[in-house]
Every structure is written in C-alpha cells, then in structure tokens.
C-alpha cells in the first residue's frame with residue numbers, strides 16, 4: 001500500500017483522534033488549565049510514539065512544557081527538517097455563543113468544530129500523520145525529521161526564547177516548517193515571505209511642576225500638550241504619508257520589480273477595502289500601493305494620547321504633562337533598538353522651548369522577517385503547494401509578527417517556512433472555531449510530498 005492509500009484507509013481514525021485531541025482543554029492562558037496543557041503534551045508525545053517517531057519527550061520549560069521527537073535515519077546526506085506547531089489553545093469564552101461545546105468537538109458539514117481544531121491542533125497533527133503514513137508504508141522517512149511542539153504559543157511563548165537557546169543543539173536543522181499557518185482561501189495556497197517587526201515607545205512631555213490655570217499662566221509658559229502635538233506632527237508628512245524621522249528608511253530593503261509583481265498578483269479591491277473599513281479613501285506612504293504598504297513598508301502609528309482635561313464641558317487647565325504611545329511596524333532589515341534611538345533623536349531635535357521631552361522604549365520588540373528569494377525550503381514548499389492546489393501559490397507577506405519565526409532565525413539561523421492548512425475564516429480565536437476536513441486531508445498529502453521532495 002502506498003502512503004496515499006494508507007491516509008485514505010485511516011482517515012476516519014485520524015478524524016476521531018483529532019476529536020480526542022481537541023477535547024483536551026489545553027488553554028495556556030488560564031492557570032487552572034495547567035494540568036490540561038500538560039495532558040495535551042503527553043497526548044502529543046504518545047501520538048508521536050505511535051506514529052513511529054523516536055526519542056519523544058515532554059520537555060519542561062519555566063512555564064508550559066514542549067514536546068520533542070525525531071527520526072534521524074535518512075542518512076547524513078539528507079537534510080534535517082524541523083517541524084513546529086503548538087498544542088495550547090485560546091480561551092473559549094464566551095461559551096454561550098458556541099453552537100456545540102468547545103471541548104466536546106464534533107464533525108458537522110465536513111468540518112471539525114471545537115476550540116483549537118484549526119489553531120493549531122488540526123494543523124500540528126497533519127505532519128505527524130504524514131510521517132506515520134510514510135513510516136508505515138515505506139519503513140522510513142525520506143529526510144531526517146525533528147518535531148517541536150510548544151504549549152504556550154497563545155500567550156506569546158514567554159519561555160521559548162531561553163528554551164530554544166538552551167536546546168539549540170537538539171533542534172539544529174537545515175530547514176524549518178511551521179504547521180501553524182494559513183492558506184489564502186480554502187482552495188488557494190499562499191507562501192508567506194515576510195513578516196513585520198515591531199517597536200514601541202512612549203513619548204512624555206513635561207512643563208510646569210503641576211497643572212496651571214490658563215488665565216494665570218497661559219502665554220507665560222509652554223503647554224506640554226501643544227508641544228507634544230507639534231513633535232508628533234513633525235514625524236510624518238501629512239500629504240505624502242512619509243515618515244520624516246531622519247534615517248528611518250535607511251535599513252529598509254526596497255521592493256524589487258519581482259516583489260511588486262508578486263504582490264500585484266494577489267487579488268485586492270481598494271474600493272471594497274475602504275468600504276469595509278468605512279473610510280473615504282486609503283492613505284499611506286506615497287509611491288506604493290495599499291498592499292505594498294500593508295505588507296512591505298514600515299509604519300509609524302499613534303496608539304494613544306493622554307494629557308489635560310478629558311471630562312465633560314471645558315476646563316481652563318494648562319497641563320503639566322502629556323504623553324503619547326507610538327508603535328512602528330518594521331520591515332527587513334530595520335532593527336527595533338535602532339528605530340527607538342532614531343525616534344529619540346528626532347524628539348530631541350524637535351522639542352519646542354520651555355518643555356522637556358523623553359522617550360521610553362516599551363517592551364515587545366520584534367525583528368522583521370524576510371525569506372530570501374530562491375530559499376530552498378520555500379521553493380520546495382511552493383512546488384508542493386502548486387501540485388496539491390493545482391495552481392501557483394500567492395506570494396504574500398504579513399503585516400504582523402510571528403515571534404517564533406524570528407526566534408528560530410535568531411537561535412538556529414534558519415528561515416522557517418509557513419506550511420499550514422488553516423484558513424483565516426475558521427474563527428481561530430473566536431467562538432465556533434472549525435477546521436475543514438478536506439484541508440486536514442490535503443495537508444497530509446502535502447507534507448508527504450514535501451518530505452519526499454526534500455529527500456530527492
């Protein structure tokens with residue numbers, strides 16, 4: 001029997017097993033679900049064993065555990081592939097909006113309904129089943145495979161940076177595939193080439209030592225709220241949308257003609273986009289399409305402003321202090337620390353007389369991520385997606401960050417490839433999460449083909 005037949009023959013069992021897996025309420029955010037996260041880890045380790053994966057272990061971190069397993073008998077001339085996913089899930093509240101209970105999953109309309117069915121239990125189960133099918137029918141895997149599954153992705157993987165650094169030898173590999181990922185639509189594939197980074201600062205402007213009466217001191221001293229507005233306004237050109245902080249764009253990798261063609265090929269209706277958001281028109285950096293700006297250009301956004309009187313009616317206060325929260329989405333090869341420094345230098349150079357201004361660098365830095373063109377694992381993934389979807393995948397980017405990808409790049413020196421089969425409409429963090437069984441099955445074929453292709 002070939003692996004395709006094996007997958008077909010065993011699909012009903014796989015679906016039942018997925019229901020068992022989803023039934024474990026491994027909510028990483030909630031302390032009272034700690035034992036369930038542990039139980040999910042044990043389930044995954046046992047399932048890897050059953051698939052024929054070796055050296056399986058539940059590995060402790062300072063928080064929720066991770067699960068490791070490998071099969072390393074393909075030979076030294078074959079690549080070693082690390083496959084990643086997560087077995088923790090989002091909280092399921094509000095429970096009353098679920099049509100069937102989140103942790104009593106069921107199959108309806110060709111879909112598995114339950115918390116984590118799509119993100120990421122269905123997704124991370126797929127490559128396990130692919131290796132089971134290959135091992136059961138051929139007795140071996142075409143490449144060396146390592147699995148790493150974590151139990152804290154949904155809370156931002158707080159313990160993973162030190163864990164992965166400490167486990168770098170065990171996790172060393174030539175390629176990484178993340179089974180926690182999306183395809184473009186239920187029938188159209190995508191290859192994610194870039195993710196944005198992030199840096200956040202708070203800008204604090206101070207004047208008099210306490211709030212003052214504007215009739216007594218207005219005109220006598222500067223107003224921190226006005227000064228803050230002036231500094232902020234100096235950061236971006238109101239007409240062109242260009243960020244005017246010196247050096248801000250210096251490290252940006254410009255889009256090539258090829259990059260622009262890839263982005264233009266992805267369907268996008270600007271009028272529909274504006275109508276959906278309820279805005280009169282799109283706005284952003286001149287010289288780039290909306291999609292280019294969303295995916296491949298850095299941004300600077302104000303997220304919050306405080307200062308002065310916010311209550312009903314008016315109050316003739318001359319505030320002592322004003323502040324703003326600012327975040328920038330970054331693109332390769334900008335660095336969060338550098339951008340925070342540039343903002344601080346800009347503020348120092350644009351602070352009006354009579355007030356002081358300072359920048360506090362907030363937590364949450366993320367590096368941008370860009371897969372180099374011609375990257376071997378990405379090309380292989382693209383070819384497999386073309387085979388299983390019958391069309392070229394869209395070449396896309398993401399405006400947000402996925403910390404594990406930058407973590408792998410930093411700690412292991414490998415660009416990961418998103419190779420997951422969920423769809424954005426599957427209510428990933430909402431009530432009535434579901435996973436399409438056709439993509440559960442298609443993903444298994446895709447992983448078998450991927451491992452075979454990498455072994456050639």
Ligand SMILES: [Zn+2]
Pocket residue numbers: 086119120153180
């Ligand atoms: Zn996920």
